[in-house]
Amino acid sequence: MKILVGYKRVVDYNVRVQVKPDGSGVALDGVKMSANPFDDIALEEALRLREKGVAEEVVIVGIGPADLTAHLRNGLAMGANRAIHVTTDTAPQPLTAARVFLKLVEKESPDLVILGKQAIDDDANQTGQMLAALWGRPQATFASELAVEGGKATVTREVDAGLETIEAELPAVVTTDLRLNEPRFIKLPDIMKAKSKPIDTVELDSLSVEDGNHLKTTQYAPPPKREKGVMVEDAAALVAALRQKGLL
Amino acid sequence: MSKILVIAEHLEGKLNSATARVVSAAVATGAQAIDVLVLSDAPDAIAAEAASIEGVSRVLTVTRTQNAHLLAATAAPQIARAAEGYSHVFGPSTTTGKDLMPRVAALLGVAQVSDVMTVEGPHTFTRPIYAGNAIITVEAPADQTVVATIRPASWSAAASGDNAAPVEALDLDVELPTHTRFVELKQAKSDRPDLQSASRVISGGRGVGSKENFDIIFRLAEKMHAAVGASRAAVDAGYVPNDMQVGQTGKIIAPELYMAFGISGAIQHLTGIKDAGTIVAINKDADAPIFEIADIGLVGDLFKVIPEIEAALG
Ligand SMILES: Cc1cc2nc3c(=O)[nH]c(=O)nc-3n(C[C@H](O)[C@H](O)[C@H](O)COP(=O)(O)OP(=O)(O)OC[C@H]3O[C@@H](n4cnc5c(N)ncnc54)[C@H](O)[C@@H]3O)c2cc1C
Ligand SMILES: Nc1ncnc2c1ncn2[C@@H]1O[C@H](COP(=O)(O)O)[C@@H](O)[C@H]1O
Numbered sequence: 001m002k003i004l005v006g007y008k009r010v011v012d013y014n015v016r017v018q019v020k021p022d023g024s025g026v027a028l029d030g031v032k033m034s035a036n037p038f039d040d041i042a043l044e045e046a047l048r049l050r051e052k053g054v055a056e057e058v059v060i061v062g063i064g065p066a067d068l069t070a071h072l073r074n075g076l077a078m079g080a081n082r083a084i085h086v087t088t089d090t091a092p093q094p095l096t097a098a099r100v101f102l103k104l105v106e107k108e109s110p111d112l113v114i115l116g117k118q119a120i121d122d123d124a125n126q127t128g129q130m131l132a133a134l135w136g137r138p139q140a141t142f143a144s145e146l147a148v149e150g151g152k153a154t155v156t157r158e159v160d161a162g163l164e165t166i167e168a169e170l171p172a173v174v175t176t177d178l179r180l181n182e183p184r185f186i187k188l189p190d191i192m193k194a195k196s197k198p199i200d201t202v203e204l205d206s207l208s209v210e211d212g213n214h215l216k217t218t219q220y221a222p223p224p225k226r227e228k229g230v231m232v233e234d235a236a237a238l239v240a241a242l243r244q245k246g247l248l
Numbered sequence: 249m250s251k252i253l254v255i256a257e258h259l260e261g262k263l264n265s266a267t268a269r270v271v272s273a274a275v276a277t278g279a280q281a282i283d284v285l286v287l288s289d290a291p292d293a294i295a296a297e298a299a300s301i302e303g304v305s306r307v308l309t310v311t312r313t314q315n316a317h318l319l320a321a322t323a324a325p326q327i328a329r330a331a332e333g334y335s336h337v338f339g340p341s342t343t344t345g346k347d348l349m350p351r352v353a354a355l356l357g358v359a360q361v362s363d364v365m366t367v368e369g370p371h372t373f374t375r376p377i378y379a380g381n382a383i384i385t386v387e388a389p390a391d392q393t394v395v396a397t398i399r400p401a402s403w404s405a406a407a408s409g410d411n412a413a414p415v416e417a418l419d420l421d422v423e424l425p426t427h428t429r430f431v432e433l434k435q436a437k438s439d440r441p442d443l444q445s446a447s448r449v450i451s452g453g454r455g456v457g458s459k460e461n462f463d464i465i466f467r468l469a470e471k472m473h474a475a476v477g478a479s480r481a482a483v484d485a486g487y488v489p490n491d492m493q494v495g496q497t498g499k500i501i502a503p504e505l506y507m508a509f510g511i512s513g514a515i516q517h518l519t520g521i522k523d524a525g526t527i528v529a530i531n532k533d534a535d536a537p538i539f540e541i542a543d544i545g546l547v548g549d550l551f552k553v554i555p556e557i558e559a560a561l562g
Contacts, residue, residue, distance in 0.1 A: 121378060223522065232544055
């Protein structure tokens with residue numbers, strides 16, 4: 001079987017993103033970029049399914065500007081068989097991304113699509129669910145365990161109430177949560193090997209995808225600041241301070 | 249004028265408190281009608297609870313055996329059908345709402361606004377991006393249904409009690425897919441207050457050191473009638489179950505009092521507690537970033553400090 005994996009490039013999770021003083025956006029010049037952490041987990045899970053003999057081919061997908069190639073090479077070095085680069089200069093909103101994924105799904109006929117539960121730049125948490133809806137197939141979001149057997153996926157999901165298990169017939173869309181696995185590190189020799197793996201480049205405009213970038217961002221603001229508080233010497237002073245605030 | 253459909257969240261026959269918070273956001277849009285939709289196999293008790301929330305115009309129920317355990321794959325087509333005639337469809341940005349609402353939006357062919365913090369106008373909202381490091385103002389097109397998830401921690405619950413909105417059964421002729429099946433839900437049952445609605449939360453991080461050591465956190469929480477939370481590191485290490493994780497990818501909470509023990513204060517954790525009334529941090533490292541946002545900080549060893557707090561509480 002074939003697995004399609006979302007592999008988005010985002011600002012590294014260690015970067016404390018700053019809003020530009022004029023409120024026109026966030027300052028991204030020169031900041032470190034990395035794979036979306038949830039997408040690294042998605043790729044790792046796909047690779048493990050291949051190593052177990054459940055899947056034969058793992059294809060990563062990146063939708064973004066021309067310079068995404070180096071990022072996709074990292075995913076190939078991690079172990080993906082090949083990459084599809086959908087080029088566009090406009091950051092696709094989730095509905096557009098889902099429509100692009102649907103086009104690729106129609107072309108590639110994967111049995112499983114694994115995406116991150118959310119991209120840590122827009123924090124939207126939508127693309128997988130939207131793709132599943134447009135495709136008319138099951139979705140299993142926030143996966144912390146995935147077993148694929150006999151034409152179905154059994155997925156444990158991290159939900160507010162605890163852990164939910166569902167069964168989904170394949171093909172299906174799974175989105176990853178943090179505890180699904182711990183992604184492997186890329187090894188030097190694999191970076192060399194990845195150089196010869198194929199990257200298909202397709203222009204988004206050539207896919208005749210209906211534009212889903214409906215939301216207009218009109219302003220960026222820094223989050224409200226919390227005042228720096230006080231330090232207390234010991235537990236007695238802490239309890240006294242809480243009493244004074246009427247919290248005990 | 250806007251007409252809003254609010255999707256009720258419920259479990260085991262009880263309405264989740266997030267629903268009344270979503271109603272508050274609906275009221276803030278200046279809606280002329282706010283209807284609550286209850287999908288269930290036995291909706292009556294849930295509907296009665298929803299009908300008593302201030303601001304609710306009507307409660308609509310859909311009774312189907314497939315709705316016994318809500319799955320996005322089967323709930324979304326029902327909601328998309330029920331949404332006809334509404335200008336907005338709102339749900340909570342809980343795991344249930346996050347799973348469900350984008351599927352509804354895609355069926356309607358519209359975008360979704362995630363995690364609404366404030367309503368600036370019927371089509372204008374603020375929401376967080378980059379783990380809450382930036383708050384953006386977004387405009388949804390006025391000629392499309394607005395599908396949005398409402399960030400519960402940003403809204404207080406609409407009052408409940410005096411209202412008695414009419415409850416109507418809705419018969420939706422929608423065929424439901426059978427490709428997705430519910431197997432089980434493992435709940436970490438406890439008598440402690442619910443993390444998402446508790447007024448006091450005591451959290452432990454990697455500094456707590458082990459599953460056994462976490463008992464000290466539970467004990468203090470019990471004494472203070474508080475819910476218990478944890479950092480991702482504590483959950484990953486297996487000290488506590490996943491439903492206790494607080495943060496960007498866990499629960500976003502807004503208690504009156506939040507006390508963090510042995511938590512360093514990574515940005516992903518802080519995102520989950522920024523709306524708390526008072527943040528208290530106890531950490532043995534005076535340079536821990538959590539002290540930058542704590543209202544009250546105490547440098548010390550949690551295993552020494554907690555017994556002292558208990559003694560001081562009396
Ligand atoms: C995509 C992504 C999403 C994430 N989402 C979340 C999330 O939702 N929630 C979350 O919490 N994290 C999240 N994280 C992880 C986050 O980056 C941090 O790794 C995590 O919060 C650290 O947990 P911690 O503070 O318990 O551990 P550490 O950072 O290891 O801190 C432990 C602290 O305990 C203190 N300590 C040790 N012993 C004692 C003692 N005896 N007494 C007092 N203090 C002591 C130490 O000084 C230290 O400051 C996410 C990360 C990523 C990449
Ligand atoms: N531009 C993109 N390129 C590749 N994958 C994407 C892109 N946008 C979204 N995705 C996938 O969809 C997931 C959820 O994104 P979002 O809905 O934006 O939070 C990500 O973790 C990716 O797997």
